[in-house]
Amino acid sequence: MERVELAAWLRLLETPGLGLARARQLLAAFGSAEALVGASPAAWREVLGAKAAEVLSQPPDSLPDQIDRTIDWLAADPRHQLLTLGDPDYPEALLQTADPPLLLYMSGRRELLNTEGLAIVGSRTPTPQGRDNAASFAREVSRAGYCVVSGLALGIDGAAHEAALSGPGSTLAVLGTGLDQLYPSRHQALGRRIEDEGLLVSEYSLGTPPLSPNFPRRNRIIAGLSRGCLVVEAALRSGSLITARLASEAGREVFAIPGSIHSPLARGCHELIRQGATLVESPAELLEALRPIVGKSKTLPLVAEDPEPGGEPGLVLQALGHDPVTLDALIARGGWPAAQLNALLLELELEGLVARLPGQLFQRRRRG
Known part of the structure; x- marks a missing residue:
């Protein structure tokens, strides 16, 4: 991406008070970020009204530094890439959601964005059995060629990511921070492994620290990139249930693993099952349920058992x-x-x- 185009996108996305809805409205009206930034304030007013046009006319003081920082980041590693809403490679599954991000920062195996994915989410403080379940399901899902999508959080997310790295489907982590701000700190090493063998994705600009509102919001990307969402363990009030709700609203199948009636971390899964989620007790059941969703015409990214040539x-x-x-x-x-x-x-x-x-x-x- 050239500097002029990057500057236009960052101005559109980083201007405080503009918001994604208005940004999307502007893109629809002007056709590209460069065209809308180059348009006159009068043209902006026709689309947005006077107040929003005034907001857009005042780019943030930090914009030049943000542009330089992004250019340096892109140049530092060939795995570092940007993907905009209009790009031909933009994931079709994400396009079909109600609020697709306008710009994605990526590092790692870009092709995983467009493979068949399954979200695996759950508690940050799981039981040992819940952690084992997450690893077992993620390992078999990845072996079957599905990419495991999660949020790099402690607990279930981390167990699912780590286990999925052992299979050909591998794993994709959607961050609630900038990609240069891996969070939580205990998952720095895991994040680097995913960057090497899977894919890191974020809609947040470089330097964005861990801010509480950003994590529930990033869950819509986890749900949107996946064909289904498996909840392993979750309390009744948890971010995992937000992801499950977003998945259901996006037309994705929701799966839940049942647990003990005495465990608080089973209650969220039981509530999902009462609401219509598919109960699964083994990876084989989950994979069997996914087959009609994906369809026989879909080719999963399976790796051959044969060794690669020397x-x-x-x-x-x-x-x-x-x-x-x-x-x-x-x-x-x-x-x-x-x-x-x-x-x-x-x-x-x-x-x-x-x-x-x-x-x-x-x-x-x-x-x-």
Whole structure:
């Protein structure tokens, strides 16, 4: 993203008092962030009215520093990326929700945004059995090729993320802070592992600290990115039930694991079941319930049991990474002569490990 475009998006999103609803209204009227920022105050007034137009005409003093900070962050690591509402790669599942975020900050495996996901959420202070249940369900869900989506919180979220990293579906964490402010501090190492092997996502700008209102709000993204939502343990008043409600409102299936009638952390799950959530007692039951939701036509991102090739083909796969790249970029990364690299890519393409995309791009594939 060029600086001018980034500046337009950040001005739209960081201007205090404007809000996402008005920002979305402006984008619909002007077609792009750059176009609306370049429009006249009179044009803003026609869309928003005088008061909101006056708010937009006064960008925050911190905007230049925020732009520089974001540009530096993007340049620091190729895994750091931004995704805007109008991008072709914007997740369709999130677009179908009532309040999709206008800009997402990402770090890690971008392709996980558009795989089949299951949210697994629950108490920050689970019982040992609840933690074991979260890990067991997440491990089997990831082995089946579904991406486990959660919020990096202590307790159930952390157990689900960690277990999901062992499977091909892997895991996606939606943060309630800026991506440079991993929270809670006890999950710094887990967050870095997810950044390496999964995906970190946030709608909040860099530098955003942990603020209480942001965590319930980010739950709509967890729900929106998922085909269903599993609640492992939850009290009657908990953020997990907010996520379950948002999932239900977005048309997602809600699942709940029952527990002891004497446990306060089972009462939230029991209430969800009374309201119509699907009771599940094993990962096999959950996966069986997900199959008709996903549909037979969907191809899950399963990894082959066969080991990946070694030698030069294996090195090419490593150089490819997970994003589409050009032939020139691969030559720069590995130093192969063009003729040799073309031959290696053809070999990998015939084995189903590399896809040739329009625009002379190549992308790594996962064999099912």
